[in-house]
Amino acid sequence: MNKQKQRGTWFVWGLLALVITLGAFLGRCAPGAPRGAKQRGGATSDVAVAAQKTYVAPGDLDEYYMFASGGHSGQVYVYGIPSMRHLSTIPVYTPYPATGYGFDDDSRAMLGSLTWGDVHHPSLSETNGDYDGRWLFANDMNGRVARIDLRDFKTKQIFGPVPNVSGNHASAFVTPNTEYSMMASRFSIPIPKGSVAPIDKYATDYKGVVAAIKIDPKTGGMSLGWEILMPPFDYDLGDAGKGASDGWMFWTSYNAERATGALEVTSTQRDRDYIAAIDWRAAEKAAAEGKGDLVGGVKVIDPRKVPGLVYLMPCGKSPHGVDVSPDGKWIIGSGKLQGVTTAFNFEKVQTAIRNQDFTGDEDGIPVLKYESIKDAEVPVGLGPLHTQFGPNGDAYTSLFVDSAIAKWKLGTWEVVDKVPMSYSIGHLTAAEGDTVSPDGNWLVGLNKLSHGRHLSVGPSQPESSQLVDITEEKMKLLYDAFTEPEPHYAQIIKADKLHPIEVYPKEENRHPLAVWDVKDAGVTRQGNKVTARVVAVRSTFTPTAIEVNQGDLVTIAVTNIEQTTDELHGFALLDYNLNIVIDPGETKTITFKADKKGVFPYYCTNFCSALHQEMQGYLIVKGRG
Numbered sequence: 001m002n003k004q005k006q007r008g009t010w011f012v013w014g015l016l017a018l019v020i021t022l023g024a025f026l027g028r029c030a031p032g033a034p035r036g037a038k039q040r041g042g043a044t045s046d047v048a049v050a051a052q053k054t055y056v057a058p059g060d061l062d063e064y065y066m067f068a069s070g071g072h073s074g075q076v077y078v079y080g081i082p083s084m085r086h087l088s089t090i091p092v093y094t095p096y097p098a099t100g101y102g103f104d105d106d107s108r109a110m111l112g113s114l115t116w117g118d119v120h121h122p123s124l125s126e127t128n129g130d131y132d133g134r135w136l137f138a139n140d141m142n143g144r145v146a147r148i149d150l151r152d153f154k155t156k157q158i159f160g161p162v163p164n165v166s167g168n169h170a171s172a173f174v175t176p177n178t179e180y181s182m183m184a185s186r187f188s189i190p191i192p193k194g195s196v197a198p199i200d201k202y203a204t205d206y207k208g209v210v211a212a213i214k215i216d217p218k219t220g221g222m223s224l225g226w227e228i229l230m231p232p233f234d235y236d237l238g239d240a241g242k243g244a245s246d247g248w249m250f251w252t253s254y255n256a257e258r259a260t261g262a263l264e265v266t267s268t269q270r271d272r273d274y275i276a277a278i279d280w281r282a283a284e285k286a287a288a289e290g291k292g293d294l295v296g297g298v299k300v301i302d303p304r305k306v307p308g309l310v311y312l313m314p315c316g317k318s319p320h321g322v323d324v325s326p327d328g329k330w331i332i333g334s335g336k337l338q339g340v341t342t343a344f345n346f347e348k349v350q351t352a353i354r355n356q357d358f359t360g361d362e363d364g365i366p367v368l369k370y371e372s373i374k375d376a377e378v379p380v381g382l383g384p385l386h387t388q389f390g391p392n393g394d395a396y397t398s399l400f401v402d403s404a405i406a407k408w409k410l411g412t413w414e415v416v417d418k419v420p421m422s423y424s425i426g427h428l429t430a431a432e433g434d435t436v437s438p439d440g441n442w443l444v445g446l447n448k449l450s451h452g453r454h455l456s457v458g459p460s461q462p463e464s465s466q467l468v469d470i471t472e473e474k475m476k477l478l479y480d481a482f483t484e485p486e487p488h489y490a491q492i493i494k495a496d497k498l499h500p501i502e503v504y505p506k507e508e509n510r511h512p513l514a515v516w517d518v519k520d521a522g523v524t525r526q527g528n529k530v531t532a533r534v535v536a537v538r539s540t541f542t543p544t545a546i547e548v549n550q551g552d553l554v555t556i557a558v559t560n561i562e563q564t565t566d567e568l569h570g571f572a573l574l575d576y577n578l579n580i581v582i583d584p585g586e587t588k589t590i591t592f593k594a595d596k597k598g599v600f601p602y603y604c605t606n607f608c609s610a611l612h613q614e615m616q617g618y619l620i621v622k623g624r625g
């Protein structure tokens, strides 16, 4: 262990002595102690070990970053592992006043008319199937994908809404060299979007779509690759093949019944739904050859006309997650109401395709024979949702109904351990646990409910995430943390893979309205367009007054000329609902119509110095005549 860790050891033992003493004390004489405060934790030695393993002493750093989806908050949260401390919030699809996101001209344009999003699956960029620490992609149910640059932890691009895709849940899964971020529609609709068909024509006139978003290998820039027309199922989750299955993509789908109404009943009639297996390299080739029909402005490939791209693997009914093993040999998927999960063998899938071992078709897409492609049904427990991996063939499956995590072995298929979760686990994430080389030391259960394991905060209860030690044969629950809603998937990356900057270097700032010297700051006018170039530096804005006429179109460009870590300045203008934050070395603009007459103070929102409170000025809007 490193020096920091050793230094921390003293704190730990001191703290533990205190914890143990207090624990003995409170256990006896605190009638108001939360239920379970004394029941849980087991023997003191277990608590001591757990505390030591998760304790990151003041000044010490976590080993990993965890990027967690924020669900319908539209954000991504950054936590440290193993401390489970919340380090940062990255606004993606939702304005976030704390960083001024969604208020300045650029981020406002990026958000457009949609000011919320529903993020489920963050996806770290990969090189050769391993996280490379460059970008984080994140889906939005509104048919969009965003790219966050891990150099500065900022959202740089929001792509979409993508034509024909409705309800982009099965996204933003990247392929092993970040060639594509894949998406699929959860809600089939008549396409192109905007066309209408009666609901009783659902089985024939509604369609699902799979879309490949092309990623520029240098810049991470996203553009539309190609789309494939799919039967009207609900495509739920996906995972890219790797190693043995590189070049393929897998998507679970439910509602093979093509039912409408209360799907809870109508879509659970059949014993099996499907995992769609797509040869994405073949699809890429077909698209390059110009195959496909123009639908909604994009080329959509119909597998009926271009056979050999898509196959359906029967799977337990109403499946949720699909996960490819680190070597790419197995595809793990299950019905979420079942007690088993199925390991499909990719080689057998290939053999079945070659031998045309089909049991039928769906809209011309061959259905493979279940018995021919499965290796095992692993009795993991009730309600299997998602699987993550460790080294040495270890697999971990979340069990929603059992509220537990099952550990089992790829190849021998034995279930070797179980650990209960509190409560109702959805996704789980292991350290680099969906790459070609999982680390296998930490696992986090992302639970849907917290069930009173915290001080009550009223009806809107926090979600709970639990840290599990998976270094040994038996899993050990170490820590409960309460995370922001709504935790779906998260990914954990080794901290030393990221090298974030803390200051934007002056040389990099090419903003046309940037001013680095207070001499150049000031207000210029062209007709009724006013531009104010403002310098922000501890602890004043230059100029300290901006005069305009009522009705002017005003652009305020603020350059923070600091080159020091953590020296952010804010620029808030109360009555105009404006609030931006400018990081060191950055220039940001806000444009607005000065429609209200009067004198409006502006001030710095980020505490920047002893005289931060003095960092203020006035916007003077003079009336006409």
Ligand code: K7E
Pocket: 120, 121, 169, 237, 320, 385, 386, 425, 426, 427, 487, 488, 489
């Ligand atoms: Cu919550 Cu991946 Cu949207 Cu599973 S998803 S639990």
Ligand code: CUA
Pocket: 537, 538, 539, 568, 569, 570, 604, 605, 606, 607, 608, 609, 612, 613, 615
């Ligand atoms: Cu600048 Cu406070």
